[in-house]
């Protein structure tokens with residue numbers, strides 16, 4: 245009998261590769277199976293999926309050295325079985341090597357009709373068991389980019405970009421950071437509770453719960469006991485999970501009680517909940533997204549949080565004609581679709597799902613969205629553009645081209661609501677770019693534009 249953990253991990257990995265889908269969407273498809281697992285199996289499944297995606301090119305190097313069949317010629321499902329087993333051999337001390345190999349062979353019997361496949365898997369894994377150490381680390385004299393690519397399992401094209409921007413020393417540090425399992429950050433829902441009470445409630449259910457150093461009313465923690473939605477206070481809407489960098493984008497918008505706000509590209513509502521909190525649940529938020537099922541989840545999320553000022557609209561915001569029906573807004577947050585190259589530590593699949601062409605695709609879409617939204621902002625209104633990427637095509641270049649096309653928009657420094665602790669993360673150009681200062685936060689970019697006109701919104 246196969247362990248559910250390995251079987252589900254394999255199904256998730258197969259689906260990511262075969263359908264080119266992002267990890268978070270695929271995990272959602274398997275949510276009911278995952279919820280039914282016992283906590284130990286769930287932890288093992290997570291460790292395998294994230295671990296294989298984090299270290300994929302390194303694991304493939306071991307497969308290449310242990311198999312006579314070139315890796316590209318190995319059936320994709322079998323390649324994933326080999327990756328899962330080698331990941332366990334190298335990283336999971338508590339899994340006996342024999343168990344890792346045995347379960348891989350059993351999984352192969354289960355999913356492959358190719359004759360000889362179980363024997364092939366067994367042979368490759370026996371070789372890998374003996375000799376993985378010979379190929380796992382790069383030689384000292386390997387040139388910088390190739391050495392980082394090998395050691396940290398990062399595509400060379402990404403490393404070349406980072407080296408051009410940050411230099412070799414910082415790129416070496418960043419390469420380590422993107423493979424670290426990040427602590428989680430929660431934002432306290434002050435509509436429902438306060439930071440001290442929530443900390444006391446969670447103290448013995450998570451590890452290392454401490455105030456986040458960059459934003460108020462946020463707590464960092466690790467190792468939750470079970471899944472997040474089973475933590476005390478979750479069902480009562482006492483908190484939302486959100487990295488501090490994402491919280492800072494909403495602080496940049498600084499929505500005020502009573503205003504009319506558009507959360508363009510609202511997704512599941514991570515930032516919508518924060519906006520409502522800053523508005524003390526007074527005013528009017530329109531949460532728009534092209535994906536109606538995300539907005540359904542957003543509505544449930546707002547109910548959980550006790551937020552009642554949000555209405556949702558499913559629409560394609562690159563289509564200016566359709567968007568005009570939304571009316572005009574005091575403030576707009578565009579949390580745009582992007583490469584996600586700043587959040588690889590949470591979504592390691594991004595290492596393998598992107599190329600430089602995808603950056604061009606995203607930057608075109610970002611420009612279209614900005615153009616539509618500029619027309620929906622009231623004169624004197626404020627718009628924040630945010631992406632979880634630091635690549636110039638999606639950040640400074642999009643912004644500079646937008647400013648050229650829209651002389652009515654001017655960049656503006658964050659107002660007084662922006663936390664003091666995080667001011668060091670604002671550049672001279674008034675952009676929020678944490679990676680210029682620290683790799684402890686997600687790689688984010690956010691900037692604010694004020695629209696010219698007499699009906700200036702009161703500055704915060």
Ligand SMILES: C[S@@+](CC[C@H](N)C(=O)[O-])C[C@H]1O[C@@H](n2cnc3c(N)ncnc32)[C@H](O)[C@@H]1O
Pocket residue numbers: 490508509510511512513514515516532533534535538559560561562579580581582
């Ligand atoms: C970065 S995610 C938003 C995350 C969300 N703001 C949060 O904090 O949880 C970008 C979102 O843009 C949406 N999107 C992509 N293209 C769009 C379009 N043309 N019009 C409207 N929404 C779009 C995607 O469905 C996705 O939910």
